[in-house]
Amino acid sequence: MVLDRRAVPLGTTKDRASTDWTADRLRDLAGRARALVRTAVLTDAALPDPDRRYTAGPRCALPESAPDPNLAYDAEGARAATARAARFKPSRVDIERCPQVMAWLAWLKTQNDGRRDVEIIVRRAFGTPMWKLASRFGRSDETIRRWEAGAYAAIVNRYWRDIERLAGETPP
Helix, strand or coil: CCCCHHHCCCCCHHHHHHCCCCHHHHHHHHHHHHHHHHHHHHHHHHCCCCCHHHHCCCCCCCCCCCCCHHHCCCHHHHHHHHHHHHHCCCCHHHHHHHHHHHHHHHHHHCCCCHHHHHHHHHHHHCCCCHHHHHHHHCCCHHHHHHHHHHHHHHHHHHHHHHHHHHHHCCCC
16 A cells, blocks of 8 residues: 555654654755745736736826835835836746745735735845844844744745755756
């Protein structure tokens, strides 16, 4: 009888025997996940949205309102993020990977403190400095680093097979 590896829960003897779960391996997977997520976020921002004209609503002379009052005066950060995304030119492989990696962020958003974690990950992908995130959340830089590391640990714990598969692919 052949057992499917995906059906065996993480932590059983069969799974531990087949994969070496050391701290170095987990750090490596988290680094790969970080690179994949950063590329997917920049790819998503760089691609044009063909449906934007249908969802944008009527045009008017009033400035756009921000849903979060803390973001209302962060126009400089939004312009800088848009400029950085415009410089990023995604490859065909990046575009193919983007929906799957963005699904990881959608899953993370449903978890406890997921909205906060996804916001940190996305802002870090655009190069927002840690001190700016710390002032945004009213915490220290080290706390933001721990939250970001915890978010990537959750992604690695859930999607480690996909991370290995996607990070192992090489662009043509």
